[in-house]
Amino acid sequence: MNVDDIDDVLRDADHLPMTPGETVEASLHRASARPTRGAFRRLMSRPGPLVAQVYLTLLVLAAIFAPLVVPYAPNDPVFTNRFADPSWSHLLGTDDLGRDLLSRLIYGARVSLSVCFAVIAIAMAIGLVVGLVSGYVGGTTDNILMRITDGGLSFPPLVLAIAVAGILGPGIGNVILSLSIVFIFGLTRLVRGTTLAIREEPFVEASRAAGSRTRRILAHRILPNVRSPILIAATFGIAGALVAEAGLAYLGLGPRPPTASWGSMLRQSFDRALYAAPWQLLVPGIAIALTILAFTVLGEGLRDVLGSGRTTVARRNERRGITTVERPAREAVATASAPPAGREDALVSIEHLSVEFTSARGPARVVDDVSLTIRPGETVGLVGESGSGKTVTSLSVMRLVPSPPGRIAGGSIFFEGQDLLSLSFKEMRELRGTKISMIFQDPMTSLDPTYTVGRLLLEAQTIHQKVTRAQGGARSLELLEMVGIPAPEARLRQYAHQLSGGLRQRVMIAIALANEPRLLIADEPSTALDVTIQAQILDLLRSLQRELGMAVLFVTHDLGVVADLCDRVAVMYAGQIVEEGPVHDIFERPQHPYTEGLLGAMPQVGRLEARLATIRGQVPLPHEFPTGCRFAARCDHALDECTTAPVLLTTGSGSDSSSMVRCVRAESLTLRGAE
Amino acid sequence: MTRLIARRLLTVVPTLLIVTFGVFMLVKLSPADPAVTAAGGTFASQEDIVRTRKELHLDDSLPSQYFRWLEGAVQGDLGNSYTRKTPVIDEIERRVPVTAGLIIAATLFALLIAIPLGILSGLRPNGGVDRASRVYASMAVAIPSFVLAQILVVVFAVQLKWLPPSGYTKFGSSPTEWLRFIALPAISLGVAIGAAVTRQLRGALVDELDTNHIRTSWAIGGSRARVVGRHGLKNAAIPAITIVGLQVAALVGGTVIVEQIFAIPGIGNYLLGAIVSGDIPAIQGCVLILVIVALGMSLVVDILYAVLNPKVRVTG
Numbered sequence: 002m003n004v005d006d007i008d009d010v011l012r013d014a015d016h017l018p019m020t021p022g023e024t025v026e027a028s029l030h031r032a033s034a035r036p037t038r039g040a041f042r043r044l045m046s047r048p049g050p051l052v053a054q055v056y057l058t059l060l061v062l063a064a065i066f067a068p069l070v071v072p073y074a075p076n077d078p079v080f081t082n083r084f085a086d087p088s089w090s091h092l093l094g095t096d097d098l099g100r101d102l103l104s105r106l107i108y109g110a111r112v113s114l115s116v117c118f119a120v121i122a123i124a125m126a127i128g129l130v131v132g133l134v135s136g137y138v139g140g141t142t143d144n145i146l147m148r149i150t151d152g153g154l155s156f157p158p159l160v161l162a163i164a165v166a167g168i169l170g171p172g173i174g175n176v177i178l179s180l181s182i183v184f185i186f187g188l189t190r191l192v193r194g195t196t197l198a199i200r201e202e203p204f205v206e207a208s209r210a211a212g213s214r215t216r217r218i219l220a221h222r223i224l225p226n227v228r229s230p231i232l233i234a235a236t237f238g239i240a241g242a243l244v245a246e247a248g249l250a251y252l253g254l255g256p257r258p259p260t261a262s263w264g265s266m267l268r269q270s271f272d273r274a275l276y277a278a279p280w281q282l283l284v285p286g287i288a289i290a291l292t293i294l295a296f297t298v299l300g301e302g303l304r305d306v307l308g309s310g311r312t313t314v315a316r317r318n319e320r321r322g323i324t325t326v327e328r329p330a331r332e333a334v335a336t337a338s339a340p341p342a343g344r345e346d347a348l349v350s351i352e353h354l355s356v357e358f359t360s361a362r363g364p365a366r367v368v369d370d371v372s373l374t375i376r377p378g379e380t381v382g383l384v385g386e387s388g389s390g391k392t393v394t395s396l397s398v399m400r401l402v403p404s405p406p407g408r409i410a411g412g413s414i415f416f417e418g419q420d421l422l423s424l425s426f427k428e429m430r431e432l433r434g435t436k437i438s439m440i441f442q443d444p445m446t447s448l449d450p451t452y453t454v455g456r457l458l459l460e461a462q463t464i465h466q467k468v469t470r471a472q473g474g475a476r477s478l479e480l481l482e483m484v485g486i487p488a489p490e491a492r493l494r495q496y497a498h499q500l501s502g503g504l505r506q507r508v509m510i511a512i513a514l515a516n517e518p519r520l521l522i523a524d525e526p527s528t529a530l531d532v533t534i535q536a537q538i539l540d541l542l543r544s545l546q547r548e549l550g551m552a553v554l555f556v557t558h559d560l561g562v563v564a565d566l567c568d569r570v571a572v573m574y575a576g577q578i579v580e581e582g583p584v585h586d587i588f589e590r591p592q593h594p595y596t597e598g599l600l601g602a603m604p605q606v607g608r609l610e611a612r613l614a615t616i617r618g619q620v621p622l623p624h625e626f627p628t629g630c631r632f633a634a635r636c637d638h639a640l641d642e643c644t645t646a647p648v649l650l651t652t653g654s655g656s657d658s659s660s661m662v663r664c665v666r667a668e669s670l671t672l673r674g675a676e
Numbered sequence: 677m678t679r680l681i682a683r684r685l686l687t688v689v690p691t692l693l694i695v696t697f698g699v700f701m702l703v704k705l706s707p708a709d710p711a712v713t714a715a716g717g718t719f720a721s722q723e724d725i726v727r728t729r730k731e732l733h734l735d736d737s738l739p740s741q742y743f744r745w746l747e748g749a750v751q752g753d754l755g756n757s758y759t760r761k762t763p764v765i766d767e768i769e770r771r772v773p774v775t776a777g778l779i780i781a782a783t784l785f786a787l788l789i790a791i792p793l794g795i796l797s798g799l800r801p802n803g804g805v806d807r808a809s810r811v812y813a814s815m816a817v818a819i820p821s822f823v824l825a826q827i828l829v830v831v832f833a834v835q836l837k838w839l840p841p842s843g844y845t846k847f848g849s850s851p852t853e854w855l856r857f858i859a860l861p862a863i864s865l866g867v868a869i870g871a872a873v874t875r876q877l878r879g880a881l882v883d884e885l886d887t888n889h890i891r892t893s894w895a896i897g898g899s900r901a902r903v904v905g906r907h908g909l910k911n912a913a914i915p916a917i918t919i920v921g922l923q924v925a926a927l928v929g930g931t932v933i934v935e936q937i938f939a940i941p942g943i944g945n946y947l948l949g950a951i952v953s954g955d956i957p958a959i960q961g962c963v964l965i966l967v968i969v970a971l972g973m974s975l976v977v978d979i980l981y982a983v984l985n986p987k988v989r990v991t992g
Contacts, residue, residue: 152694156963157970159929160947164963167951168705244820248933251822252948271826271937275841279830286823294818319800320885322894322903399895403886426900434897441895446888451910451986461896496986512896 043306050302053295060292064111073101075108076259084278093284097273102284105261109285112173112255112262113292117242119177121235124184129231131185132192133219137200147193153186162245166254173256180245184238191234192227199226229307236300240293247289263289318405323426324397325404328411345418347374348520348552349398354412356393358623359405365623366410368393369576372650375520380546380553382563382584384599385573388620392442394573395522395556399439400429416520435465438513442525444506448497454481454508455493461515480511485541503534510541517549524556539566560603564588564675569659572596575620575631578650582660589674592662594636597672630665638670684978688971695971696749699964700742703956710734713954714758749964755957757950764961767946772965775931775942777847778865779969781858783924785866786873793870794877794916799904801882809874816871822933825864829937832860842939861938865930869923876919880912887911914984921977925970932966 044050063070072092079099087094093102135146153161165179199205205222213222249255250264258265266285274281344350356368368390375381385391396402398414400421414421416437421429441447448457458477462468468476474493481489484507497505506526513521523542527535543566546553555566563570563584571581572595580593591597598616618635627633629644636643643665650663664670703710711729712720720728728734733741748755754764797806833841839860845853884890885908893903932944939945943962950958 148690149694152691152698155691155695155971156698156967157925157928160932160963160966160970163929163932163947163951164702164959165705167948168702168954168956168959170707247820248822248929251933252936254951267823267826271829275830275834279834282826282830286819286827289820289823290815290818293820294814297817319803320890322898322900401891401894430897430899432897433895439895441888441892443888447892449889449893449907449911451907451984453986460898464897464899464902498987509892512892515896 040303040306044299044302047302047305049298053298053302056291056295057299060110060295061114063107064114067107067111071101071104071107073104075100075104075261084274084281086278094278094281096269096281097277102281105266106263106284106288109261109263109266110288112260113243113246113250113264116173116176116180116246116262117239120180120184120242120246121238123177123181124188124238125231125235127181127185128188129192129227132189133196133223133227135189136193136196137215137219137223139197143193146189150186150190150193153182154190156183158183158241159245159248162249163252163254166249167252171254171257173260176246176249176255179249180242183245184242188231188234188238191230195227195230196223199223202226233300233304233307236296236303240296240300243289243293243296247285318403320403321426323404323429324400324402325408326422327408328422344374344415346376347415348377348379348417349554350374350415351394351398352413352415354394354397354414355410356390356397356402356407357410358407360624362624364410366626367576367623368397369626370412371573371576371578372412373571373578373581375552375554377519378550378552379569380555380567382567382570383554383556383573384558384560384563384570386558386620388575388622389573390576391556391558391573392524395439395524395554398520398522398554399433399437400424401439431465434461434513434518435516436518437520437522438516438518439522439524440506440509440513440526443529444502444509444526445529447509448505450497453494453496454500457508458493458512458515461512465516476515477511480515481508483514483545484508484511485537486511501534502530503537506530506534506538507541510538510545514545514549518551520552520554521546522554522556525558527562528557528559542566560588560599560675572599575626576623577631577663578661579632579663580661581650586660587674591672591674592660592667592670593632593664594638594670594672595632597674598635600675601673603675630663638666640666680982681979684975688975691971692968695967696746696964697742699960699967700745702960702963704738706954706956708954710758710954710956713956745960754961754964757958758955759953759958760955764957767958768943768961768965771941771943771946773847774844774940775935775944776969777854778858778861778931778935778940778942779924779927781862782865782927783869783920785862786869786923787920789866789870790873790877790916794874795881795909797874797878798881798885798912801878806878809871809878813871813875816868819867821864821868821927821930822937824867825861825934825937828860828864842937844938844940857938857940861934861940864934864937865927868930869920869927872923873916873920877912877916880915881908884908884912910984914981917980917984918977921973921980925973928966928970928973 045054072090077100079095082091082095082099083097085091085095085099091101091103093106095101096105131146135143162179162183165182166175169175169179200223205218208218208222246255246262247264247267250262251268253265253268255262255265261269263285267282267289270278270281270285341350341352351371351373354368354371355366357364357366359365371390371394373381373383373394383391383395393402393407397409398416398421400409402409409422412422416432421432424432448454452460455474455477458480459468459470459473462473462476477493478489481492486492486504486507492500492504492508497508500508510526521542526542527538530538539562542553542555545551546566553566555563557563567584569582570584570587571578572587572593573579574595580587580591580596587596588600591600595616602615616635621627621631621634627644629646630636630639630648633639633643648663648665650661651667652661709725711725711732711734712718714732715721715724715728733744736744745755752765754768756762757764757767760767793805793809793812797803797809800806829841832838839856844857847854881904885904889911890903890907893907898907931942932947934940935942935944936948943965947959947962947966949955950962
């Protein structure tokens with residue numbers, strides 16, 4: 002048994018068509034996404050489903066050929082040999098009437114399995130027709146059919162089966178009838194939901210528009226797509242039917258004796274062998290459990306290969322709220338003590354920071370030897386495309402890169418002279434939200450939805466200081482006013498989902514500023530917002546920065562924002578800083594072709610060309626970083642020498658001595674800046 | 677909030693109408709003539725049968741029979757038992773607390789397992805506890821409650837003799853005795869719920885701890901206890917509670933069998949007795965009550981969901 006699958010079985014327990022729920026439909030109709038061709042081969046290449054399939058095949062064969070394989074007649078009593086222990090002549094022993102248990106078990110499988118298959122076949126046939134019609138025709142028909150289905154689904158499944166079977170009386174036919182009724186509702190709902198979803202797909206719309214007949218659309222367009230979810234539901238359904246059948250038989254509502262099913266064998270051994278030979282309970286018990294397990298594993302496997310829903314469950318990791326640091330030993334000794342000369346006055350100095358992510362293809366160095374300083378009160382921009390490593394760099398300062406898969410593999414980050422990378426969680430936590438704060442890209446999801454704005458603001462204060470409710474409330478109001486939120490009293494009582502994106506980001510800023518941090522890290526704080534709101538948020542940040550005198554690390558892909566807000570800027574590409582310097586210098590005389598490209602791609606008022614330039618190609622993946630210049634493949638100025646050896650970051654020729662560039666041709670190229 | 681509850685209650689009405697019709701129609705499945713059963717079975721005289729049929733309005737049209745029955749049911753009259761001639765509702769009233777006690781005990785047992793196990797598994801995905809709880813969940817899925825019940829009886833009642841194999845005492849007369857009788861049935865039913873809730877809670881917590889708002893909680897300097905407890909768990913509880921509700925509703929069917937195994941005089945026990953004697957009003961009454969219990973559970977879940985989830989509460 003593949004225990005890894007159990008979560009999906011349980012969390013999607015509504016795959017058993019006995020249980021209602023829209024989620025079934027939602028997760029199952031996706032099954033149509035992948036072709037069914039070769040699905041069986043893919044299924045059998047997995048160990049769990051393979052074992053289950055082999056077991057079930059043997060079981061079904063034994064049941065079909067029961068008269069040929071059983072050693073004894075199942076219902077012939079031998080009173081001289083009651084409760085025999087397992088032996089070579091009776092592999093599983095004999096029951097209270099001296100009947101061979103193995104023979105009865107195999108004949109019982111015959112009954113149990115044929116009931117299950119019959120039930121699912123009947124329920125499927127009806128469910129398919131009703132569901133297809135209901136889903137495709139829609140309107141009143143659908144409404145009435147679904148009301149009835151809802152009613153049927155609100156019966157606890159076993160209760161309905163017991164009542165129907167009980168009134169009809171024992172017998173295999175009645176069991177099949179009563180269980181079919183139970184399963185019809187779930188399957189109908191499933192087919193209807195899938196049909197409904199597929200009906201809206203473009204290819205069905207196209208068929209309809211082309212004038213295909215309804216019956217043709219149902220048979221050739223919809224049915225093939227409903228097949229996969231139905232197959233999956235049927236497999237889980239058989240497991241459910243097996244439980245229900247055994248339950249009915251246990252209650253005496255199964256086949257008439259002496260014919261046995263697994264459920265009635267269970268009841269018999271409980272009634273008659275409980276004290277004489279209690280282990281006999283295990284014979285039908287284990288058979289039932291193994292068979293349920295086999296069908297469940299098979300259903301699970303089917304769902305994976307037919308591509309419905311989560312096929313690959315992401316490997317999740319423990320979350321301890323701090324990034325692991327695994328620096329080479331000598332480096333820790335060399336740099337952990339203090340920031341290097343010339344940078345003592347910096348508020349933050351990131352020194353040779355490297356961050357790696359473990360992945361299926363080995364460690365990927367997404368931030369490589371990045372150094373950056375921020376002086377008190379300074380606003381520094383960190384610019385780059387997606388995948389350049391700018392966000393990871395900024396999260397590293399907070400030690401918020403999720404570990405695993407991320408870990409800091411080298412370097413130091415000094416904040417007020419202290420190496421953040423050598424701090425414990427507790428020490429780090431005391432800095433977070435007090436001296437260093439952070440706001441994030443996605444205000445829609447960055448606030449806990451279950452607390453009011455007031456509670457969240459209060460929490461930001463009480464974590465770090467003793468505050469009375471009244472003091473905290475007053476301060477919260479003050480903070481909301483500071484970030485320009487109108488009617489702050491009302492906002493305090495609201496939840497995140499009641500606020501617009503812009504307001505949420507203002508609340509986020511208020512939370513970040515609650516304890517007057519010295520450094521604010523803003524990771525694309527306006528990217529997710531509307532253009533007009535973006536400008537407001539940026540204005541707010543600029544005025545708050547001036548007012549409070551804090552330093553800001555502004556992470557963005559938008560050079561226009563940098564020009565607006567920042568004193569200095571560092572441009573990152575493929576995990577490295579490629580150019581750094583005062584904003585003015587970089588805009589006027591970029592020294593790296595990538596910076597030139599970014600500037601060219603920036604819309605500017607008054608530019609003559611009608612077209613924006615683009616940089617061809619994409620940022621390479623961390624595994625594919627070349628040895629030489631990482632930008633060479635996309636660079637118009639690249640020469641052979643660019644690709645031979647790693648390119649170092651050197652002092653550039655800008656007016657400021659702090660400007661740096663990583664390009665072998667920096668001296669010789671004259672690049673175009675922004676006007 | 678009240679509006680939400682009221683609206684939810686209103687949506688139950690059409691479902692209940694269909695359900696009651698279904699319950700009523702159960703009679704018509706009966707291969708035996710109900711009038712014969714009600715008149716005393718095979719020994720009843722022809723006159724008795726004719727009189728009974730008239731008394732029970734069995735010759736009326738189907739809709740008028742249904743509305744007569746529904747009218748009674750709404751007023752708490754589920755008819756008289758064919759066999760005992762006493763009102764079915766009295767018997768049901770006596771037995772509801774027994775079944776409710778069993779369901780509550782099973783749910784509590786499940787939560788007792790699921791909450792710590794789910795949290796520990798969620799905090800350390802793929803750790804020792806997580807692996808163990810995964811094995812437990814696999815077994816719980818495969819072993820039906822009545823099979824587990826039997827194994828428990830063999831081990832704890834027959835072999836170890838720690839607990840009685842069957843029987844029942846009222847909670848009111850002796851809580852400890854009640855617990856001794858209810859323990860094995862509650863465990864047999866609770867193990868499966870516990871497994872489902874454990875894994876749901878674990879999954880929800882793991883997902884939750886990777887969300888953006890949890891990152892915010894770390895970023896403002898929250899301690900591990902605060903981030904996990906006040907933010908992670910509160911959010912993870914929302915999907916977990918839904919599963920508890922679904923599972924408990926599904927468990928209602930299981931109680932019928934488990935009550936039978938342990939000879940607990942609850943609704944399920946009454947239902948089976950009624951089935952054996954063909955006592956149709958009793959069957960209808962029991963099924964109706966069990967459906968209402970299951971519907972009630974989903975209602976409670978919806979309300980709890982709203983309490984925990986401000987999105988639903990405020991806009992609802």
